[in-house]
Amino acid sequence: MEKSIQNKIDAIWLDFANGGMTDPLSVIKQMTYLLFIKGLDEVETNNEQTEQILGVKFKRIFDEEHQDCRWSKFKNLSAPEMYNLMSTKIFPFIKNMKADKNSSFSRYMEKAMFMVPSALVLEKVVTKIDSIPMKDRDTKGDIYEYLLSKLSTAGRNGQFRTPRHIIKMMVELVKPTPNDIICDPACGTGGFLLEASEYLRKNHSELFDSDSKKHHFNNDMFYGFDTDDTMLSISAMNMIMHGIDNPNIEYKDSASGENTDTDKYSLILANPPFKGSIDESTIAPSLSKICNTKKTELLFLALFIRSLRIGGRCACIVPDGVLFGSSNAHKSIRKEIIEKNKLEAVISMPSGVFQPYAGVSTAVLIFTKTTTGGTDKVWFYDMTADGYSLDAKRTKIKDNDIPDIIERYNNLDKENDRTRTDKSFFVTKEEIVNNSYDLSINKYKEIIQEKVEYENPRVVLKQIMDMEDEFKKQLKELEELLK
Secondary structure: OOHHHHHHHHHHHHHHHHOOOOOHHHHHHHHHHHHHHHHHHHHHHHHHHHHHHHOOOOOOOOOHHHHHHOHHHHOOOOHHHHHHHHHHHHHHHHHOOOOOOOOHHHHHHOOOOOOOOOHHHHHHHHHHHHOOOOOOHHHHHHHHHHHHHOOOOOOHHHOOOOOHHHHHHHHHHHOOOOOOOEEEOOOOOOHHHHHHHHHHHHHOHHHHOOHHHHHHHHHHOEEEEEOOHHHHHHHHHHHHHOOOOOOEEEEOOOOEOOOOOOOOEEEEEEOOOOOOEOOHHHEOHHHHHHOOOOEHHHHHHHHHHHHEEEEEEEEEEEEHHHHHOOOHHHHHHHHHHHHHOEEEEEEEEOHHHHOOOOOOOEEEEEEEOOOOOOOOEEEEEEOOOEEEOOOOOOOEEEEEOHHHHHHHHOOHHHOOOOOOOOOEEEEEHHHHHHOOOOOOHHHOOOOOOOOOOOOOHHHHHHHHHHHHHHHHHHHHHHHHHOO
């Protein structure tokens, strides 16, 4: 994200603090509502322009009675007028936007409260938000991610924000189709679901050719679960802003017994919690049958297998420990994926990908549910650069393996002749089984050790002694000069 935008977000944060609102979660909620209100007006304006150019009719967001609720209309009002309009008309309007009170949006907005401390704070915040260019959807995502980084609880339970370019890579690897039913059981702000919807808009315009296809896209295609109400409300608003009318965003502890989803989804995209344990009494018995553990990262893999229908695909992020862990639970989940399903790829990612939230090393697993096996050989890729520096600053750099990963994965038939010294190569199922189902790339990658010739130690010692004599000589000259 541009430094200028980051500075504006910091200034808005300070405005809230100066107004007496210091709780990070409350600030994020209020900013999210305001960003949503601004986004609604941008969508409406874009639809109006498209309507004029193409003559295509769009369903109006703001009726005649609520034209004054549009960001472009109220942003120039005086502070008292704006505050009064926001509290008495605009906020009630967005809370009741959806006629269907059972929709995910309605469920998470019914608890929404307008809590901006004062008219002056609202005016300052609206002015600053208005100066931030947000027509680019990536910019909106970056703003959400930066806001979430402000949370002192960010990264709790291993829930780290997934970088947008990593999400995009994973979506492009599995290629969502118009018939897919897509789920993220740990959806956070909905990044994977949003990117999948963008991919479909870009690559499958036929989705919107018929009422039945549009209905599927808007109502039955996207499912997201989380146990954080704030994340769920952001996710619901985010998806509606991106043109998905009624996404299925629900409060659900995915690995618990309350989640009974079985053979339901055709595509799962996820970055589940990396660490922590789940109370054994709440774990769904069907998951324990697959993998008897309390570790969240292993239980979620079992959940993905159970939730997918036959032929369903999964692209998920796992911590490196999942790949080589020696416990019975670690081995059993890897065996389950390899022996009873079809493991297709393991993409090892560098540890800095999740900076500044965490330095954990991770990998992307891609597999297809079959229940009858099918793993013949597994494609490994050693990603060493993702286009950004791997420190806390994450500044953009030239080195980037992601285009190569996508290109090679889409042409696996050309990978057969690659050697273990290359960035990508195949490993047979037999070799993986013989190594206790170890999936860490370092188990199979060959490193070429270059022979380095060093000078004789006596020569090196003589050079050091000569340097010391020269240093003493110069010190002596300096001493004479100072007399």
